[in-house]
Amino acid sequence: MSRPGTLGAVSYAAESAWGEDVATFATRLGVLDVVELSGLTQAKIDPGFTNQYRNQGQQKISGPMGGIFKTKHWLAPG
Amino acid sequence: MFGGAAVSAASGTTLTGGTATAPTTTASGTFSAGSLTFVGADADARGGGQCYAIATHVTTTLTLLNALAGSPTNGDALFSATTVSSVELPSTASITGLRFLLQTSNQRMEAHGCFATAVSISGLNAGEAPFIEITWGISWFRFESSSTFPNATAVEQFTPKVASRGTLHVSAVGTATRSLRSTLRSFSIDYSLGVSPLIGPTGVNAFQNTVGAVRTTDAIMVSWEEDAEAATASPALAGFWDGATNYQVMFTHNNTVGGRLGIYLPNCVAAGERPTQMGGDVNRVKLSLQAHTTATTTNDLTLAAFKMGLA
Numbered sequence: 339m340s341r342p343g344t345l346g347a348v349s350y351a352a353e354s355a356w357g358e359d360v361a362t363f364a365t366r367l368g369v370l371d372v373v374e375l376s377g378l379t380q381a382k383i384d385p386g387f388t389n390q391y392r393n394q395g396q397q398k399i400s401g402p403m404g405g406i407f408k409t410k411h412w413l414a415p416g
Numbered sequence: 417m418f419g420g421a422a423v424s425a426a427s428g429t430t431l432t433g434g435t436a437t438a439p440t441t442t443a444s445g446t447f448s449a450g451s452l453t454f455v456g457a458d459a460d461a462r463g464g465g466q467c468y469a470i471a472t473h474v475t476t477t478l479t480l481l482n483a484l485a486g487s488p489t490n491g492d493a494l495f496s497a498t499t500v501s502s503v504e505l506p507s508t509a510s511i512t513g514l515r516f517l518l519q520t521s522n523q524r525m526e527a528h529g530c531f532a533t534a535v536s537i538s539g540l541n542a543g544e545a546p547f548i549e550i551t552w553g554i555s556w557f558r559f560e561s562s563s564t565f566p567n568a569t570a571v572e573q574f575t576p577k578v579a580s581r582g583t584l585h586v587s588a589v590g591t592a593t594r595s596l597r598s599t600l601r602s603f604s605i606d607y608s609l610g611v612s613p614l615i616g617p618t619g620v621n622a623f624q625n626t627v628g629a630v631r632t633t634d635a636i637m638v639s640w641e642e643d644a645e646a647a648t649a650s651p652a653l654a655g656f657w658d659g660a661t662n663y664q665v666m667f668t669h670n671n672t673v674g675g676r677l678g679i680y681l682p683n684c685v686a687a688g689e690r691p692t693q694m695g696g697d698v699n700r701v702k703l704s705l706q707a708h709t710t711a712t713t714t715n716d717l718t719l720a721a722f723k724m725g726l727a
């Protein structure tokens with residue numbers, strides 16, 4: 339069941355190696371507005387096979403991950 | 417995301433005297449060259465709680481790049497400020513990846529190999545609260561459900577103050593004499609981060625093609641509007657644009673302890689359109705400058721084209 343979209347939290351940690359598969363997030367940031375996940379993207383790519391019937395099709399290729407997300411913060415001394 | 421962040425000194429100190437450009441400090445040699453500080457208190461006719469750039473702090477002489485309003489008196493406070501800065505050396509162009517846990521009340525997502533691709537600083541005008549919006553690029557992500565929500569980790573949440581009692585100092589590089597734009601109406605920074613993702617096959621995830629990121633060249637523009645002058649053949653802001661002088665710009669957003677924010681661009685050149693006059697309810701004039709690396713090559717901090725002080 340969907341829950342309120344205004345609730346969220348953002349935590350982070352610096353990586354020791356780029357993109358390492360580690361799931362600890364030591365610091366929770368004070369952020370403004372909604373945590374929005376829709377900018378994280380991974381598209382299906384059409385394989386483009388030549389077909390013999392008008393609407394014939396095949397499974398598509400899972401593409402690379404990418405995209406963006408945004409965080410907004412007050413500029414204030416800690 | 418800018419590359420540099422350090423306190424100007426481990427702790428603040430007080431001034432004992434000296435001049436408006438070279439105050440004498442109680443502590444000896446503790447403030448970093450190139451860092452920012454805040455001096456004094458509101459309406460003291462000296463530091464005024466405004467932001468100042470430090471050239472050097474040798475023994476007890478603090479040489480400033482923009483001068484106080486008057487010579488300090490014994491006991492005036494000198495504040496350490498967190499100085500966020502651009503990095504300029506080719507050797508500091510690398511970027512450390514970050515990983516984020518993005519939690520909503522439904523889905524939670526881990527994002528790995530994250531790096532800032534854009535920033536936007538807003539809320540710098542009188543009465544506004546300053547904020548920054550950061551756009552993060554990612555290398556790979558996944559859903560997760562093992563974390564707890566609500567998240568029990570203490571949050572680093574800091575409340576700003578609205579712009580008030582600040583100043584805009586603009587003078588030629590090398591001229592510390594206080595020079596304020598007295599009819600400032602708006603101020604903005606347009607900071608275009610120069611970041612280039614590195615694409616390659618060495619990622620840790622099957623669907624990852626970004627395996628790093630490197631800083632390239634930023635484009636840092638500062639603009640402000642002020643009241644139009646009486647008719648003259650040589651308007652002030654047009655004069656900034658006409659000449660070949662490099663300028664330093666120091667903007668103090670708020671001078672209250674705990675909410676102080678200053679932005680310093682130590683080496684700017686005129687850019688964009690020649691200031692003429694903007695219509696509207698009242699006549700205004702706008703000037704844009706582009707910030708560049710300084711000629712003080714001591715280190716990344718003294719070189720930095722952009723600095724932001726918080727205290």
